[in-house]
Amino acid sequence: xxxxxxVKQFLAAGTLSAIGGDFVKASVIQEKRIDNVNKQxxxxxxxxxxxxxxxxxNRFVGDSNINLHWRGFESKLRFSDPMxxxxxxTMKNQGLNxxxxxxxxxxxxxxxxxxxxxxxxxxxxxKSELDYIRSxxxxxxxxxxxxxxxxxxxxxxxxxxxxxxxxEACKRLIAEVIDLFDRPRFxxxxxxxxxxxxxxxxxxxxxxxxxxxxxxxxxxxxxxxxGGARAWIWSDYFWKHEGEFLKKMPKNVxxxxxxxxxxxxxxxNFQVQAYLKLADAGFDQIPTSGYYQSxxxxxxxxxxxxxxxxxxxxxxxxxxxxxxxxxNWRPTIEDHRKDxxxxxxxxxxxKRKFY
Numbered sequence: 001x002x003x004x005x006x007v008k009q010f011l012a013a014g015t016l017s018a019i020g021g022d023f024v025k026a027s028v029i030q031e032k033r034i035d036n037v038n039k040q041x042x043x044x045x046x047x048x049x050x051x052x053x054x055x056x057x058n059r060f061v062g063d064s065n066i067n068l069h070w071r072g073f074e075s076k077l078r079f080s081d082p083m084x085x086x087x088x089x090t091m092k093n094q095g096l097n098x099x100x101x102x103x104x105x106x107x108x109x110x111x112x113x114x115x116x117x118x119x120x121x122x123x124x125x126x127k128s129e130l131d132y133i134r135s136x137x138x139x140x141x142x143x144x145x146x147x148x149x150x151x152x153x154x155x156x157x158x159x160x161x162x163x164x165x166x167x168e169a170c171k172r173l174i175a176e177v178i179d180l181f182d183r184p185r186f187x188x189x190x191x192x193x194x195x196x197x198x199x200x201x202x203x204x205x206x207x208x209x210x211x212x213x214x215x216x217x218x219x220x221x222x223x224x225x226x227g228g229a230r231a232w233i234w235s236d237y238f239w240k241h242e243g244e245f246l247k248k249m250p251k252n253v254x255x256x257x258x259x260x261x262x263x264x265x266x267x268x269n270f271q272v273q274a275y276l277k278l279a280d281a282g283f284d285q286i287p288t289s290g291y292y293q294s295x296x297x298x299x300x301x302x303x304x305x306x307x308x309x310x311x312x313x314x315x316x317x318x319x320x321x322x323x324x325x326x327x328n329w330r331p332t333i334e335d336h337r338k339d340x341x342x343x344x345x346x347x348x349x350x351k352r353k354f355y
Contacts, residue, residue, distance in 0.1 A: 042323025050104025094348025104153030145190025
């Protein structure tokens with residue numbers, strides 16, 4: 001029996017007294033808190049603890065002709081604790097209420113502990129930081145990108161896709177992290193950009209397609225739901241597989257379509273259209289923009305999140321619009337302090353205009 005149902009049963013029986021009185025009162029307060037959180041719009045920022053999601057080597061380091069040094073694999077954690085604290089405080093001050101944490105190989109878990117990089121957080125440090133996040137009024141949500149294009153963090157398991165060993169590792173990892181995060185509302189599975197074009201510089205490239213892509217995604221979704229959380233993914237598979245997506249994607253999976261530019265006037269743009277089509281199909285959405293210094297001809301705009309918020313507010317059903325998220329695809333290190341803090345300030349400004 002779920003705690004919510006248990007409390008309702010007590011209330012119906014008129015037993016807010018005697019032995020169970022204090023427990024039920026505390027539970028009612030907790031349920032009201034959860035209900036209030038669920039009614040709020042989400043204003044989130046993605047922050048990277050792990051950053052091994054691209055090339056499975058670091059040969060770009062020192063190569064002045066390729067501005068990809070930030071993407072290369074590193075065997076030690078790339079993370080600034082002082083900057084992390086400043087990021088969280090900036091999120092609080094800007095009125096955000098959720099931090100999506102790219103965990104990956106950044107914590108030495110009991111399950112799959114061999115994938116952890118050097119200087120990875122201990123479980124006790126993770127728990128301490130989660131407590132601190134909550135003390136600031138922020139909701140911590142875990143993210144592991146299980147896309148074959150972004151799973152360098154998964155070590156050897158990333159080269160065992162769709163095997164019994166892989167499934168067991170995923171199962172254990174998801175269960176442990178859900179427990180460590182105290183059964184979070186959501187669990188982000190990534191699952192974006194799984195095509196060869198995003199792996200041309202990798203030493204090892206692999207792509208799941210057709211029914212196998214769906215089999216693995218639905219397996220992961222089931223494991224997340226088994227732990228009491230709700231699966232959340234990037235939505236770009238929809239762009240080129242619309243009919244299949246609408247037929248096979250469970251409606252309970254939260255969608256984050258993403259679009260990093262500022263122009264929403266051209267509604268024939270397939271990325272903009274995706275927001276409308278996902279809404280028409282009845283999916284809950286957390287529309288996502290991003291702000292970071294450009295490279296690889298990737299353009300982001302400081303107006304991206306503002307215009308995303310305005311467009312979605314005007315065009316999506318408010319009940320399906322769970323909130324918004326801002327991304328910054330750079331490691332959490334001092335070199336990118338200004339960029340990351342700016343991205344958070346931009347979504348804070350967009351939030352103030354929303355209400």
